[in-house]
Amino acid sequence: MSLLQIHANDNVAVTLVPVAAGEVLAINGQSLQAAVAVDKGHKVALRNIAKGQKIIKYGFPIGIASADIKAGDWVHTHNLTTGLGEILEYEYKPELNEIMPIAAKMFQGYRRPDGKVGIRNEVWIVPTVGCVNKNAELIARQATLEYGSIANIDGIYEFKHPYGCSQMGDDQLTTQRILADLVAHPNAGAVLVLGLGCENNNIGEFKKILGDYNPDRVKFLEAQSVEDEIAEGVRIIGELAGYAGQFARQECPASELIIGLKCGGSDGFSGITANPLVGAFSDRLTAMGGTTVLSEVPEMFGAETILMNRAVNQEVFEKTVQLINGFKEYFAAHNQTIYENPSPGNKKGGISSLEDKSLGCTQKGGTSSVTDVLNYGDRVKTKGLNLLSGPGNDGVATTVLAAAGCHIILFTTGRGTPLGTVVPTVKVATNSELFSKKRNWMDFDAGQLLAGVKLEPLTDVFVDYILEVASGRPTQSEKMGFREIAIFKNGVTL
Structure with missing residues (x-):
């Protein structure tokens, strides 16, 4: 199989392998001829898309066609533009997914005198x-x-x-x-x-x-x-x-764990493999009574309503709106384009717009209800899925996640990065090629999902692996001694 249609409503499919110009591609009983060579992780139009029409991926718009697109055409930044606006008004339309509680698994942690638990001493x-x-x-x-x-x-x-x-x-x-x-x-x-x-x-x-x-x-x-x-x-x-x-170390329940969710160097497979895997982990941990924290606010733009409508109540919804619009106001105050994203590496990997990136990124939060929204520098106080104010910058985002109380950070990547921070940082590769090539950086191969492994059993393996890390198994960045922090700066330096 060379193409993957993620959602039945999508009018584009993702290439799983490099495609040659003129190659005939079969998907869902139809045949397409690739107009040009297309690298893996990129998008091909499944049908004709007129200029001005929405381009659909993950079942949601990822932008607008800036030119007429024919079936089989490569769809990327040359013929797709963002459809996002600036400061928006939102309405709370709850779409809560009830996650059934499950028994908490155990790990070996350090119980502190104040009742908190650490995973390193x-x-x-x-x-x-x-x-x-x-x-x-x-x-x-x-x-x-x-x-x-x-x-x-x-x-x-x-x-x-x-x-x-x-x-x-x-x-x-x-x-x-x-x-x-x-x-x-x-x-x-x-x-x-x-x-x-x-x-x-x-x-x-x-x-x-x-x-x-x-x-x-x-x-x-x-x-x-x-x-x-x-x-x-x-x-x-x-x-x-x-x-x-x-x-x-002593036996502790997984309900004590606080896990940060982060991505960097995303590619066209991030929203298909690593981020859904981390999202499934998030749902599993919150079902055990644990906590996950999703940050990188600029990479929620375009998918923010999905998170807003999962707010557990009106108060959390309003805090989420302020989180999103507050960050947009920060961009505007510095005369910066709000949607100046994705990065060159993201684009090379197949991501074409901020909506494309955000709809993949936010999958790290799974399907659980959003229980709280934290300001930059706040510490976690509510169990479940939390949203945390912070930029997409890897160093700043991983640091603020650690500062919020996260014991471990799950870091998905399709391009690869050696970064490590103050707490163990688990690198989850979106594709097996990256995992094999950079074994000194990568900790877990989510690319197995492209080879036929199912999400549920791989989530079982991943949960057990994270509990091993919580019990003392070192991550690759820990082995290499990579421990960096970066603090957000917004004002004047004397």
């Missing part, structure tokens, strides 16, 4: 300001040599960033909130907050945002106040490692 170094980034790196390196072999410690890591000083407006508060969220994260058994001393986000100011903390678990060091901050930092890490080492 690491010691983290969180700088208050970018000026001490290298100091944090040196402390982590030396402390790993001295204390990295302590039982039950899964690693000692620093999280560098360029902010914490010379920030104006809300940017400093944004930085403080994200860093405070990371300090509170249950994957950290203990945390050293490393400051310089003269920064805007000095330790005293940061504590006001951090709030209550356990002094055995969180300690502070001001570099300007000691003679040798490296030696002092290593000494403090020794104390923190001793505290964190008291925790051991």
